Amino acid sequence: MTRESTDDETTRMHEIPPRTDPATDPSGASAGGSPDGPQYAPPRRRRARTTAALIVLAVVLGGAGVAAYGFGGGDGEKSETGSGLPPATALVTHSDLAQQDTVTGSLGYGDKQPLTSGASGTVTWLPKPGATIRQSQNALKADGRPIPLIYGDTPLYRELRAGTKGPDVAEVERALAALGYTGFTADEEYSDLTAAAVKRWQKHLGVPQTGTVKPADLVVAEGEIRVTGQEVQKGQRLQPGSPVLTYTGTSQLVAIDLDAKKQKLVRRGDKVTVVLPDAAHVAGTITSVGKVASTEGGDGAPGEDDGKTVIKVTVQIDKKDRGKLGSYDGAPVDVEITSQEKKNVLTVPISALLALSEGGYGVQVVKGSVSSTVAVETGMFANGRVEITGAGLKAGDKVGVPR
Numbered sequence: 001m002t003r004e005s006t007d008d009e010t011t012r013m014h015e016i017p018p019r020t021d022p023a024t025d026p027s028g029a030s031a032g033g034s035p036d037g038p039q040y041a042p043p044r045r046r047r048a049r050t051t052a053a054l055i056v057l058a059v060v061l062g063g064a065g066v067a068a069y070g071f072g073g074g075d076g077e078k079s080e081t082g083s084g085l086p087p088a089t090a091l092v093t094h095s096d097l098a099q100q101d102t103v104t105g106s107l108g109y110g111d112k113q114p115l116t117s118g119a120s121g122t123v124t125w126l127p128k129p130g131a132t133i134r135q136s137q138n139a140l141k142a143d144g145r146p147i148p149l150i151y152g153d154t155p156l157y158r159e160l161r162a163g164t165k166g167p168d169v170a171e172v173e174r175a176l177a178a179l180g181y182t183g184f185t186a187d188e189e190y191s192d193l194t195a196a197a198v199k200r201w202q203k204h205l206g207v208p209q210t211g212t213v214k215p216a217d218l219v220v221a222e223g224e225i226r227v228t229g230q231e232v233q234k235g236q237r238l239q240p241g242s243p244v245l246t247y248t249g250t251s252q253l254v255a256i257d258l259d260a261k262k263q264k265l266v267r268r269g270d271k272v273t274v275v276l277p278d279a280a281h282v283a284g285t286i287t288s289v290g291k292v293a294s295t296e297g298g299d300g301a302p303g304e305d306d307g308k309t310v311i312k313v314t315v316q317i318d319k320k321d322r323g324k325l326g327s328y329d330g331a332p333v334d335v336e337i338t339s340q341e342k343k344n345v346l347t348v349p350i351s352a353l354l355a356l357s358e359g360g361y362g363v364q365v366v367k368g369s370v371s372s373t374v375a376v377e378t379g380m381f382a383n384g385r386v387e388i389t390g391a392g393l394k395a396g397d398k399v400g401v402p403r
Helices: 045-060 167-178 192-205 260-265 319-324
Strands: 012-015 088-091 093-108 113-117 121-125 138-142 145-151 219-221 225-230 242-249 253-259 271-275 281-289 294-296 308-317 331-349 361-367 370-382 385-390 398-401
Touching: 093 260, 093 271, 093 370, 093 385, 113 138, 113 219, 138 242, 145 167, 167 192, 253 260, 253 331, 260 308, 260 331, 271 308, 281 319, 308 319, 331 370, 331 398, 361 385
Parallel strands: 145 219
Antiparallel strands: 012 370, 088 398, 093 253, 093 331, 113 242, 121 138, 138 145, 225 242, 253 308, 271 281, 271 331, 281 308, 294 308, 331 385, 361 370, 361 398, 370 385
8 A cells, every 4th residue: 555645745654565576577477477467557757756866876976875775785684575675774873973084194203303411521331223211221421420311301501509499400309209219399499408319319320429410410301212323432522512312202103294274173182093004003192283384395496386385293102002003113104083073963874865856865764564765964974874864763763775
């Protein structure tokens, strides 16, 4: 039994009787018992127009997988062959959708930096390239005297002694506290208690216990370092303030020269996915976004504009995934950045969309042996699904999809 409807009706309810398969029984004999028996009336013109519209939709949006049922494969709950219902169904769900923009980057340890020392004398020991140096470990030796590394961002430029105040004092006191020395306050004042703690540290290092700190006694970096090269050689005389090593950080990170036009897509703290050269996917977090753009490429000739403007973006790989990175250094990677996102929206597989003859899209809602075509408005397309809104649609409804 089929209920008649008008052409401007967007929701059509019909209980569909069994149909013959025109591919296997073109005469329709199975419907009436013989070729001369009762035949089904030809389909109404509206069905033909819908089919044609579906074919157009499949051509225009074929890359997104939009098609009428019977046009391709798919998963879902299958209907009985010959029932007239779609060959398979899928659930309407509330989902999070995200569109991705893929950019290229380089996985390595970051840019090399020079490590300078205020020491003089003859170089008697240097760490080898590839070595990792942590706080209080030796960065070099001069005249046999160890010169350890401390963490900080203020270069030592003066002698520190009781009564000295400033951020360089706080830096040394923080290093002492991190190494387990106590009995002083880690502030910006070098007190007698600070001097006593320094003497204990100097005793541990095997150097004269002066209770003071000179620029020649320490080197400073923001964290543990990975040695990439030696700027001096054993036996060479040091000049105070000259570089002795080159280094990077010890954590692999991704450096991106991002087209400045895409700057609005990234913010510090954003989560990204990094695709490694072996196709493994790892999670990362944007840790820095440059504020000053630079021009990449081009020959620099006046009036030439063959380079692109980029900003520097850095991505740190999440700790749980760092074991997948191996020894990549300078390897090209893809970085998937979320360019648009919607939370908890009603979605269906893209292949559930039908092109309606009156224009726009619909979905075939299936309830038992009854189906209805409901007009929908589409929103974001992502990951094989599409955001929809339509009268009466809710999560848990079943819609027709290809087999």
